[in-house]
Amino acid sequence: MQIKISKKLAFLVILFLLLSLSPGFFNYYKKSKIQSIPHESPEIQQELSKLISLSKYDPNTAILQLEELSNVSEYTEYKRDYILAKLHEQLGNNNEALSIYKSLLNKNYPLKERVIFHVANLTTALENDKEGLKYFNKLLQDFPNSKSVPQAKYYLAQTQLRLKLINQAVNTLRSLRIEFPDTQYGIATNYYLGEYEYNKTNYSEAFKYWREYLKQSPDGRFAEEIANIYNSITASNGIPLSKEDYKLLGDVFFHKKGYKEAAKYYRLVDSPDKYYNLGYSLYRTGNNEEAHKYLSEFAHKYPTSENIKLALYYASYSLPYNKRKSFWNKITKEIPELSYYTIYKEAQFEESTRKREKILKNLIVNYPQGEFTLDAAWEIIWDKIRDKDYKEAEKLGEQYFELSNNDTFKHTNTRAKIGYFLGKLAEIANDYEKAKIYYSQAKEISLDDYYSLRAEGRLKELDGGKDPRWKQQTNISDYNNFSWSIPLITSLDAIKNDYGGTVYELIRLQQFEEAMELIGRSKSSSEKVTSWLQALDNQYDISVNLANKVALENKLSKENPIWQIAYPLYYLNYILDNCKNHQTLDPFLVYGVIRQESRFDKNAVSVSDAHGLMQLIPPTARTVASSLSINLYSLNLLNDPQINIALGTKYLDGLVKDFNNPIFAVASYNAGPGAVKRWINTIGAQDIDFFIENIPYYQTKDYVKKVFASYWTYLKVYGDRLNGREPIKSAKKSVK
Numbered sequence: 001m002q003i004k005i006s007k008k009l010a011f012l013v014i015l016f017l018l019l020s021l022s023p024g025f026f027n028y029y030k031k032s033k034i035q036s037i038p039h040e041s042p043e044i045q046q047e048l049s050k051l052i053s054l055s056k057y058d059p060n061t062a063i064l065q066l067e068e069l070s071n072v073s074e075y076t077e078y079k080r081d082y083i084l085a086k087l088h089e090q091l092g093n094n095n096e097a098l099s100i101y102k103s104l105l106n107k108n109y110p111l112k113e114r115v116i117f118h119v120a121n122l123t124t125a126l127e128n129d130k131e132g133l134k135y136f137n138k139l140l141q142d143f144p145n146s147k148s149v150p151q152a153k154y155y156l157a158q159t160q161l162r163l164k165l166i167n168q169a170v171n172t173l174r175s176l177r178i179e180f181p182d183t184q185y186g187i188a189t190n191y192y193l194g195e196y197e198y199n200k201t202n203y204s205e206a207f208k209y210w211r212e213y214l215k216q217s218p219d220g221r222f223a224e225e226i227a228n229i230y231n232s233i234t235a236s237n238g239i240p241l242s243k244e245d246y247k248l249l250g251d252v253f254f255h256k257k258g259y260k261e262a263a264k265y266y267r268l269v270d271s272p273d274k275y276y277n278l279g280y281s282l283y284r285t286g287n288n289e290e291a292h293k294y295l296s297e298f299a300h301k302y303p304t305s306e307n308i309k310l311a312l313y314y315a316s317y318s319l320p321y322n323k324r325k326s327f328w329n330k331i332t333k334e335i336p337e338l339s340y341y342t343i344y345k346e347a348q349f350e351e352s353t354r355k356r357e358k359i360l361k362n363l364i365v366n367y368p369q370g371e372f373t374l375d376a377a378w379e380i381i382w383d384k385i386r387d388k389d390y391k392e393a394e395k396l397g398e399q400y401f402e403l404s405n406n407d408t409f410k411h412t413n414t415r416a417k418i419g420y421f422l423g424k425l426a427e428i429a430n431d432y433e434k435a436k437i438y439y440s441q442a443k444e445i446s447l448d449d450y451y452s453l454r455a456e457g458r459l460k461e462l463d464g465g466k467d468p469r470w471k472q473q474t475n476i477s478d479y480n481n482f483s484w485s486i487p488l489i490t491s492l493d494a495i496k497n498d499y500g501g502t503v504y505e506l507i508r509l510q511q512f513e514e515a516m517e518l519i520g521r522s523k524s525s526s527e528k529v530t531s532w533l534q535a536l537d538n539q540y541d542i543s544v545n546l547a548n549k550v551a552l553e554n555k556l557s558k559e560n561p562i563w564q565i566a567y568p569l570y571y572l573n574y575i576l577d578n579c580k581n582h583q584t585l586d587p588f589l590v591y592g593v594i595r596q597e598s599r600f601d602k603n604a605v606s607v608s609d610a611h612g613l614m615q616l617i618p619p620t621a622r623t624v625a626s627s628l629s630i631n632l633y634s635l636n637l638l639n640d641p642q643i644n645i646a647l648g649t650k651y652l653d654g655l656v657k658d659f660n661n662p663i664f665a666v667a668s669y670n671a672g673p674g675a676v677k678r679w680i681n682t683i684g685a686q687d688i689d690f691f692i693e694n695i696p697y698y699q700t701k702d703y704v705k706k707v708f709a710s711y712w713t714y715l716k717v718y719g720d721r722l723n724g725r726e727p728i729k730s731a732k733k734s735v736k
Contacts, residue, residue, distance in 0.1 A: 038075040098122040110501035147518040154185040191222040214248040219255035259284040288318035325349035340370035420451040450705040470663040472586035478722040484569040487561040489532035540600035582653035592711035611638035614648025671700040
C-alpha cells in the first residue's frame with residue numbers, strides 16, 4: 001500500500017529536521033525545557049519554605065530537617081538539595097557542598113546555570129583552578145544569554161589570572177567591560193584592567209581605567225584602594241594628578257563620609273561645581289568659617305542646583321546664631337529668585353511677633369503657590385494659638401486649610417498640622433462634630449505623618465475608643481516567637497516575567513543575595529524592586545528613603561511589604577535582647593529612635609560627633625558603658641550594632657524612667673535632660689500638643705515628631721503580627 005504525502009507536509013518535515021539539527025534550535029529547545037517549572041504540592045512547598053527560613057538563624061538544624069524531608073517530587077528534591085549544598089557552602093563544608101552540586105549537574109531545571117556556577121566556584125575554592133576553568137567555560141557555552149554570564153565571566157577572569165593566563169584574562173575582562181558596562185562586574189573590570197596596565201608601568205592607561213571606575217562607582221568596593229594607589233603612584237613616581245582626579249578622589253571620601261580627606265582633595269581642585277561637597281565636608285569637620293564661604297559661593301553660582309537649599313541651610317548654620325537673620329536677608333537681596341525660601345528662613349530668626357507676621361504675610365502675597373507659603377501661614381496661625389487668640393487662629397486655619405486643598409499642598413505635612421489643630425481648637429470649644437470633621441480630613445493627608453497619625457488617635461477617642469496618645473503600646477512579652485526578615489517585595493509572576501525562571505526560583509527559595517547578583521545590586525526598572533535590592537545589599541539608609549517615597553507616592557496600604565522596607569526591623573535580636581533587660585521600653589520606640597537617628601547606618605557620625613545606630617556622643621557612651629561594665633576602649637566600638645544598641649537602650653530606658661513619659665524621654669535623648677526639665681518648667685506640660693510646638697529648639701521639635709511618627713507607623717505595620725494577632729498579608733501586585 002502506498003502512502004501519499006503532500007508536498008506541503010514534506011516541506012514542513014524537512015524544515016523541522018533541518019532546524020532540529022542546528023545549534024541555535026537545540027539551545028532554544030534546551031533553554032525552554034530548563035526554564036519550565038514543574039508543578040509542586042503547595043503543602044510541600046510551604047514545608048520547604050519553613051525549613052529555609054529556619055536555616056537563616058539555625059543552619060545546622062535546618063540541614064538535619066531538610067535531609068529528613070521525604071515523599072517529595074523529583075523537582076522539590078532537586079531544590080532541597082540545592083539549598084542543602086548552599087548551607088554546606090555557607091558553613092565552610094566545601095567538599096560536601098561540591099558533591100551535592102555535582103549530583104544535580106545532569107538535571108535540566110531552572111537552577112542549572114547556578115549549579116554549574118557553584119561547581120566551578122567551589123572547584124576553584126578547593127584549589128583546582130584548571131577544573132574550575134572548564135566549568136566556567138561550560139556555563140558560558142551552555143547559557144550564553146543568561147543573567148549568570150557577567151558573574152561567570154568575572155570569576156573566569158580571576159581564575160585565568162591565578163593560572164597566569166594573563167592574555168586570556170585580559171581578553172575576558174575586556175569582553176565583559178564591553179558587553180556589560182553598567183553591571184557591577186563590568187564596572188569592576190576597570191579596576192583589574194587598570195591594575196594590569198599599572199603592572200606594565202603604563203600609568204596613563206591605568207589611570208584611564210581607574211578614572212572610569214571612580215566615575216561609575218565612587219562608593220564601590222575598590223574605590224578606596226584605587227585612591228591609595230593614586231597616592232602611592234604620585235608620591236613615588238612624581239606623576240601629577242589632573243583636576244578630574246582630585247574631584248574623583250574627593251567624591252570617594254565624600255561617599256565614605258571621610259569628610260576631612262574629601263575636603264583635602266576638593267580644596268586641591270578648587271572647582272566651583274564641587275563647592276557644595278567641599279563646604280559640607282568642612283561643616284562636618286567643624287571648619288565653619290571656610291564652610292560658610294564655599295557654601296555661599298556655591299549658592300551664588302548654582303542657584304538652580306538640587307542642593308541649593310541644603311547649601312544655604314548649612315551656610316546659615318555655620319554662622320553664630322545672632323548672624324543668621326542678617327545672612328538670610330542678604331541672600332534675599334543677592335539671589336532674588338530664591339526669595340520664596342530665603343524670606344521664610346529670615347522670618348524664623350525674627351524675634352518680634354509683629355515683624356515676623358509682617359514678613360510672612362508679604363511672602364504669602366508675593367508667592368501664593370511657593371514651596372514655603374503654607375509653612376508661612378502656619379507660623380502666623382501658631383502665633384495666634386500661642387497668644388490664645390483661638391478665634392483668629394481658627395479663622396486663618398480654615399482659610400488656609402481650604403486654600404491648600406490643591407495639587408501643590410494637598411498632601412503636605414503642614415496641611416496635616418493645620419487640619420489637626422483645627423480639630424483641637426474645635427475640641428477646646430466643645431464642638432466635637434466639627435473636631436471629627438477636621439481630624440478625619442487630617443488623618444487622610446499622609447500615611448506616616450505625625451499629625452495625620454495624631455488625628456487618627458483623637459478621632460478614635462471621639463468615636464468612643466481610646467487615644468493612646470504618646471504611651472508605649474507594646475512590651476517585650478508581646479514578641480514571643482516574633483521574627484522578621486527582608487520580605488519579598490513584588491509578585492512572583494512579575495519577577496518571572498522581568499528576570500526569568502532562574503531568578504524566580506532563587507527568590508522562591510529565599511536566596512535573595514544570589515538573585516541580586518543576577519539582577520544587579522542597585523538599579524531596576526522598578527523603584528520598589530530597587531529599594532528591596534538596596535536593603536538586601538545592606539544599603540539600609542537609602543533603601544529606607546526610597547521605599548518610603550514609593551509607599552507614599554503610590555498610597556500603598558500598610559499591609560504592602562514595601563512598608564517593611566521603609567520601616568525595617570534590622571538588628572531585631574539585639575533590640576529584643578536589650579528590651580528584656582529594660583522592660584519599660586517598647587522595642588518599636590527603640591526602632592523609631594534608630595530610624596530617625598541613623599536610618600540604620602551603623603557607621604553614621606554626626607556633626608556633633610554622635611556615633612552609630614543610636615547616635616551616641618562619646619561622653620554619654622562612656623558613662624553608660626561604665627554602668628554596664630563594657631570596656632569602651634575605642635570609639636570604633638560604637639559602630640558595632642550590638643554595643644551601640646546596648647548603650648542606647650540603657651540610656652533611653654533611664655530617660656523613660658526619669659521622666660515617666662516617653663515624649664519627654666525622646667526629647668531628652670536629642671536635647672539633653674537638663675533642657676527638657678527647663679522647658680517643662682517654663683512652657684508647662686499640661687497639654688503635650690502645645691508643649692511640642694513650643695519646644696524652642698527646632699531640631700528637637702522636629703525630632704520628637706519624627707520619632708513618634710515612626711513609632712506609630714511601626715505599630716501599624718507590625719502590630720498585628722505580635723502575639724495573638726493576625727499576620728500581615730503580602731502585597732497582591734507589584735508597583736512599577
